[in-house]
Amino acid sequence: MSTSDNKMADTAEKIFIGKGEQPAWLTLALANRHGLVTGATGTGKTVSLQVMAEGFARAGVPVFAADIKGDLSGISEVGEAKDFIVKRAGDMGLTFQGDQFSTIFWDVFGEQGHPVRATVSEMGPLLLSRMMDLNDVQEGVLNIAFRVADEQGLLLLDMKDLRAILSYIAEHAGELTTQYGNVSKQTVGTIQRQLLVLENQGGAKFFGEPALALKDFMRTDRDGRGMVNILVADRLMQSPQLYATFLLWMLSELFEQLPEAGDPPKPKLVFFFDEAHLLFNDAPKALMDKIEQVVRLIRSKGVGVYFVTQNPIDVPDKVLAQLGNRVQHALRAFTPRDQKAVAAAAQTFRPNPKLDTAQVIMELGKGEALVSFLEGNGVPAMVERVMVRPPTARIGPITPEERKAIMDASPVKGKYDTAIDSESAYEVLQKRVAGTAAGAAAGGGGILGQIGAIVGTIFGTNVPRGRLSTGQLIARNVTRSVTDKVVGGVVADLGKSVGGSVGGSVGRALVRGALGGLLRR
Numbered sequence: 145m146s147t148s149d150n151k152m153a154d155t156a157e158k159i160f161i162g163k164g165e166q167p168a169w170l171t172l173a174l175a176n177r178h179g180l181v182t183g184a185t186g187t188g189k190t191v192s193l194q195v196m197a198e199g200f201a202r203a204g205v206p207v208f209a210a211d212i213k214g215d216l217s218g219i220s221e222v223g224e225a226k227d228f229i230v231k232r233a234g235d236m237g238l239t240f241q242g243d244q245f246s247t248i249f250w251d252v253f254g255e256q257g258h259p260v261r262a263t264v265s266e267m268g269p270l271l272l273s274r275m276m277d278l279n280d281v282q283e284g285v286l287n288i289a290f291r292v293a294d295e296q297g298l299l300l301l302d303m304k305d306l307r308a309i310l311s312y313i314a315e316h317a318g319e320l321t322t323q324y325g326n327v328s329k330q331t332v333g334t335i336q337r338q339l340l341v342l343e344n345q346g347g348a349k350f351f352g353e354p355a356l357a358l359k360d361f362m363r364t365d366r367d368g369r370g371m372v373n374i375l376v377a378d379r380l381m382q383s384p385q386l387y388a389t390f391l392l393w394m395l396s397e398l399f400e401q402l403p404e405a406g407d408p409p410k411p412k413l414v415f416f417f418d419e420a421h422l423l424f425n426d427a428p429k430a431l432m433d434k435i436e437q438v439v440r441l442i443r444s445k446g447v448g449v450y451f452v453t454q455n456p457i458d459v460p461d462k463v464l465a466q467l468g469n470r471v472q473h474a475l476r477a478f479t480p481r482d483q484k485a486v487a488a489a490a491q492t493f494r495p496n497p498k499l500d501t502a503q504v505i506m507e508l509g510k511g512e513a514l515v516s517f518l519e520g521n522g523v524p525a526m527v528e529r530v531m532v533r534p535p536t537a538r539i540g541p542i543t544p545e546e547r548k549a550i551m552d553a554s555p556v557k558g559k560y561d562t563a564i565d566s567e568s569a570y571e572v573l574q575k576r577v578a579g580t581a582a583g584a585a586a587g588g589g590g591i592l593g594q595i596g597a598i599v600g601t602i603f604g605t606n607v608p609r610g611r612l613s614t615g616q617l618i619a620r621n622v623t624r625s626v627t628d629k630v631v632g633g634v635v636a637d638l639g640k641s642v643g644g645s646v647g648g649s650v651g652r653a654l655v656r657g658a659l660g661g662l663l664r665r
Contacts (some may be wrong), residue, residue: 153238157409159199161192161471161515162530163236170196170469172203172410174518176448178439178466182456182489183473188511189452190215192471193416194535196450197372200414201245206362206370209416210377210391218538219372220247220550229534232511236533243536246365248554249547251376252350252390256547258560260375260390261352264300265290267393272306274431275347275389276338285331288324289313298569302352303343305569310336312573345383350390353564358397360556362413371555381419388422392435398447399438405446412446420451421458432460439466457488464492468518471532474508493527501527 158169223242233240249257273283314332363371477483490502
């Protein structure tokens, strides 16, 4: 849209969202106080999301958004001056002018965007447990696996590393139980099966290197506009827990990595979390505490988080209280439960004496919304009914050819497209096993020398009938700890040596003891 003569155009301090009796502005300095976009399917949530994303990008704020249906990809192409769009813009005092925004496409599966990867260590046991739907006991064992890997300097990068460390703790369950608590092979086996389920959902492609550098989300283009990062999530949504946990991991990483920013004049990044209810469904308390902490504190890092879902009651009260900027599209009340949901949604707004909020929520048309944004002193404005402005970029999906052209010109092209398999826990543990086997196979001479010394110490000793000497006991234990082939050689050599230097009775007793040990293995 033209910005020169339009009174309703965006400014350096605020974004124009829509107009009713009064214009609705989203203040950039308060945009990191988070927000909520709600409404039934087909009522215009995605368009509102696109309008907000365009406004942030124009202001130089990078944007991240998950694209569930592919509709948001149109933000990368110039919008068309269709009649209804031109009319709506004119009714708001705007002159429509098509625009487009610099876009980077990301895809966990690497098919419709650049691959997104994290290492197993970065994900951590809490989020991994959520991904695999583990219970408390299984999560505890997974924590032990991470602790053991950390203490032994084993890098956990991809799925085979995680499998290797789980196998390791299963093999050493007895000694680990005394140090860390109960570790059962059955529990490890259950976790391994859940890993297989995660792999079947495509999770294996998510873990590995090169891992995502979050600074690549926080770019501006050569015109100073914020880059729009779109996560292609249509296939990812087929595994809802993987989708929700992945986005929560991204938020957590932003929280951990970004420095304190206080209250900047505009956010460093705005993060749109579509289908947000998936994040909270059946989430254990530990995870809910983490979500609440991230949402409450990430504001000070200059990041604004906007949850997109059907109803405010999808979001827990403690999180909902942190969401100051609200856009509510229509809800339908066909059942008693729906009516309760409408009433609950109405109660989340600051009342306007001119509006029956609950009634209006059920009457809103497509493209209309109830809005309440934070005012200059950080207090929510009274709820207003507005018509949301039309986007300036394309509404709807782009073609595969257009997507390919954008990816070919991407600033991160080639950085993440090829996976790297570094030496990590899997390779280190494999080398340990190979080294142990090689040592056992090559250790026959050393064992013979030790047994020879033992035989020398028992020379001339009278052994009571029916009992084994100390030398015989040690010989038996040694034979049990080496391979059959090596022990066979030990026995043959021992028979000859003892028979010649000690005497037939003692030599035969040692040989019988060694052979007996072999037969009882």
